[in-house]
Amino acid sequence: MLTYVTQTLYVGDDPPPDSDVVVVATWTAAYRELRDRGLCADDARHRINFARTGDMYATRTAARRQHQRPAVHRV
Amino acid sequence: MFDPAGRHFDLPRRLFGAGSSEPLFKGFPKVPAPWPSAGRLKSGSPYDLDLIHQSLRGGPNMEAVDPRWLHSTQPSVLQEHVNYYMGGEYARTGTTARDQGVNLNQVPRLYVRRDGATDILSGHHRATASLLQGAQFQAHVIREE
Numbered sequence: 001m002l003t004y005v006t007q008t009l010y011v012g013d014d015p016p017p018d019s020d021v022v023v024v025a026t027w028t029a030a031y032r033e034l035r036d037r038g039l040c041a042d043d044a045r046h047r048i049n050f051a052r053t054g055d056m057y058a059t060r061t062a063a064r065r066q067h068q069r070p071a072v073h074r075v
Numbered sequence: 076m077f078d079p080a081g082r083h084f085d086l087p088r089r090l091f092g093a094g095s096s097e098p099l100f101k102g103f104p105k106v107p108a109p110w111p112s113a114g115r116l117k118s119g120s121p122y123d124l125d126l127i128h129q130s131l132r133g134g135p136n137m138e139a140v141d142p143r144w145l146h147s148t149q150p151s152v153l154q155e156h157v158n159y160y161m162g163g164e165y166a167r168t169g170t171t172a173r174d175q176g177v178n179l180n181q182v183p184r185l186y187v188r189r190d191g192a193t194d195i196l197s198g199h200h201r202a203t204a205s206l207l208q209g210a211q212f213q214a215h216v217i218r219e220e
Binding site for chain 2 (some may be wrong): 003004005006007008009020034037038039043047050051052053054055056
């Protein structure tokens with residue numbers, strides 16, 4: 001199964017659906033790939049959070065802790 | 076009733092694979108969206124809002140979609156944004172042309188009605204770029220049962 005991160009980046013263990021697509025095995029690898037593609041740390045983290053939860057801001061921050069929201073991805 | 080062979084889809088059929096945004100914009104920075112407008116109700120939403128909210132939970136469920144047979148829920152598109160999506164930045168990084176901090180705008184969202192008509196809830200510029208490039212695009216598809 002593949003999980004969408006961007007049009008050319010997926011996380012999973014299936015083969016890439018086409019030649020432009022990179023598939024990585026872990027969310028950490030996806031984060032590194034996004035950083036390599038030029039995203040800043042915040043944007044890369046938000047993109048991973050969105051792919052996993054549908055919420056870009058599902059990250060452990062001071063504001064989130066106040067709302068007792070669980071951390072999903074933190075690098 | 077949704078009819079892909081209908082005249083409503085003449086313009087998207089013609090533009091499919093044009094290769095550039097000029098055949099649509101013709102020198103103007105903003106033009107009407109290239110699809111027929113989505114049907115509306117006199118009052119209330121034509122969409123199952125509970126279904127939409129339920130579908131937005133969790134990561135997006137993406138599918139490849141043909142950009143020709145869509146219905147628009149916004150009146151116009153901007154060439155600047157279409158050109159942005161025709162470049163490679165969005166495909167590589169997922170960075171949107173606008174509303175970069177808004178969850179709803181992170182991927183195109185489509186709503187498929189019972190009769191098969193597909194409305195663009197968000198992502199008109201991404202759909203337009205794919206239409207002009209003559210390619211399918213990845214969108215989060217919400218289907219009525």
